[in-house]
Amino acid sequence: MRNRRMFVLMIVFILFVAVMGFTIGDRKKLTWPENFALDTSGFFQQWLYRPAGYVSGLVHDLSHMREVYKENEQLRIAAAAYARDSIKYNSMETKLKTLEEELKFTERQKSLDNYNYLIAQVVAVSTDPYDETIRINLGSKDGIKLNMVVVTNKGLVGLVTRVDPFFSSVMPITKLNVNSIDTKLIAATVFGKESESFGIVDNYDAETGKLSMSKISEHDPIKKGDTIITSGKGNVFPRGIVIGTVDSTQVGDFGLTYTATITPAADFNHLTEVFVVQTPDLGDTGDISP
Known part of the structure; x- marks a missing residue:
């Protein structure tokens, strides 16, 4: 039993040395273990990355929509305030013109008679x-x-x-x-x-x-x-x-x-x-x- 364990360790060590030998060689090409590992990790990565990307994009879109909603709400408030102020301004401008005309009228009449x-x-x-x-x-x-x-x-x-x-x-x-x-x-x-x-x-x-x-x-x-x-x-x-x-x-x-x-x-x-x-x-x- 003890000898068997030693034998397994030796086999693992030999395989490890063989793998190291492959990796130390020409690095212009990947070794088959590296190719296998990369292909396997790439396959699983693409299936994991797509849902993660969708979730990340959804979270980003929701966050962006919340910002857009806030901006639209502020724009609606600003538009309502502008419309109110515009009506108020136009009313005041009309009133001012009327008062100016009336003032000219009274001053003109006062110049004619003491009324x-x-x-x-x-x-x-x-x-x-x-x-x-x-x-x-x-x-x-x-x-x-x-x-x-x-x-x-x-x-x-x-x-x-x-x-x-x-x-x-x-x-x-x-x-x-x-x-x-x-x-x-x-x-x-x-x-x-x-x-x-x-x-x-x-x-x-x-x-x-x-x-x-x-x-x-x-x-x-x-x-x-x-x-x-x-x-x-x-x-x-x-x-x-x-x-x-x-x-x-x-x-x-x-x-x-x-x-x-x-x-x-x-x-x-x-x-x-x-x-x-x-x-x-x-x-x-x-x-x-x-």
Whole structure:
């Protein structure tokens, strides 16, 4: 038994020496044990590497997808913030332009007459055909009184006809006519020709959306394209407020006077902000003759 073990050890040693001899020889070619070992390890390696590569790639893709998701979430938040800020900016820009126009309007009017202008928000517009009034958010607590004139930066809107502590009602000039409020007719003239022109804005045509100016003298220089303003006569409507633009002139009743068709300057369909005009002396009625 002992001799057999010795014999096996000798055989193993001889084989080891033979293998070493093969390896010590020409290294340009691999020995068959090396080829066998490499082929065997390569075969098992490819079957082990592919699943490992798939798993590694999957883990990497999942990690990358998580990063992409986070980036997309941040981009969505940034896009939402940009949209919000863009809307806010556009709103502020529009408001700024409106305020700039209104400031120019008030400064221009102040250079003509010593009026004070109170800016008000339109909170409601009545659709009742028998009571078409405009509701504003200024009242007696703000110094508003009956018969104060209301305007926009474009032109005349109407008169204050009711005053509450915090709100007031305004009757637009489209309702100030001979059949309703005959003491509130608008004495008017032509801008730049105040000493030569005079008439009464006394009616509104709902179908055409035009105002009518009557009692115009045959010698009046009024013509198409002229800007019609309040003349200040009658002590109701302050002088110099734009009413509208002349569209055409016609011969009036009996051929003694002329009438004119006027396009209102104020846009009554898009009233959001208006001005209440405070004058030093406000009368309720007066003589409106030239």
